[in-house]
Amino acid sequence: MKIEMISFGKIAEFISNQKIEVDGIADTDAFKQYLEDRFPALKGIKYKLALNKNIVQQNTEITNQATIAIMPPFSGG
């Protein structure tokens, strides 16, 4: 299954925008686990996922060719 990852802010410093080919990631919970295993720096910070441009509020099925955005909060002004 192909997933496109888009990251923002501080997260983009250690997760670059990329297309990944993975198997066994059926939903956003599994994807989160995958992300935090592969990028341990993510564990310590707050972030939100968006699946195909919709904020993920509960575990959601991921289908092939999905785009997932990983977004941290910004506070600067």
Place this chain on the structure above:
Amino acid sequence: MSAERYNRQIILKGFGEEAQQKLLRAKILVIGIGGLGCPALQYLAAAGIGHIGIVDDDTISLSNLHRQILFTTADIGKLKVEVAAKRLQEMNTQIGIIRHPIRLQKNNILDILSRYDYILDGTDNFESRYLINDACALLNKPLIFAAVSGFEGQLAIFNTPDHLAASTNYRDLFPIPPEKGEVTNCAENGVLGVLPGILGTMAAAETIKLIAGIGKPLTNKILSYNLLTQEQYTINISHGGGYILPKTVDEFLNMDYQDTSEGPQGYIEIDASELVKLQQLESIILIDVREKHEVPILDKQIFTQVPMSEFGAFMNKEFYQKHVVLICQHGIRSVAAAEAMQEKYGDAKKIYSLKGGIVKWRDHFLKP
């Protein structure tokens, strides 16, 4: 109203006299007269928003000027609210500018916000952003949210229902604030002046669209903007739940917004003149908690370097000095360090944090 002043937007197809009247009747509060607030205010005032409230308790410093374009070199040291109000009033004599030279806190924010129809958040810290979000949700006030980090920005409109869904708020994105130090505000505070300029201007545009009822404002959406690539990415926000949002004034007043200026905190926030006095004491240690690569580099004979990344290890050791002053770039990390010290030592040591940090008191640190 002078129609001539607004002629170029009134004759715009899809805007017109009616939209202009809506702007003139609107009351908007802009919180934070910084990199975001300055450009937003200039366009809101120029466009003819009838009543504009401005909130900021800070004074203008030299390092503000590269992005806070309402201010000039001669304004350094003056209260932002006063200078901004004067300049905006000169720009547009037909509107009302209301000054609020205060820091919004739990006990005053509801009173101030209730006098306005729209709130624009241009602050620079999470404590204020959650305070403002919750107050807007409680009072049902549309909130235009703009924030920057590095070369990127975020823009959203909260507490405004659209034709598709009920209104959302900031906690639907990020239910609780990051821990102090989790997002290293102080160290990463570098910003190219034009970035908040763009985001602040976009926030003004969203405000005008919302008031005039034109186009598709970013209601229930968050836009991410990247200055380096000129790319934008818009995400739909839905209701998340699972967070605490105060539903009554009492609940609101009982929330913890980590506002260090409220109530007893143990450690003391000081300014540069108090620092000079403290430096006369015998049993004092001055600790610079910035990382080693950060500039300006301070005299290591006077300031002990303990970067936040090594602070935990330092806290395990004992030291004899009775007075401890913590210093960082903007006075944010030093507060986190002061809290940790206060927790460990209680009344055994006197803990101080330099409010505003080295940037605020640059002259003090760089004098020969």
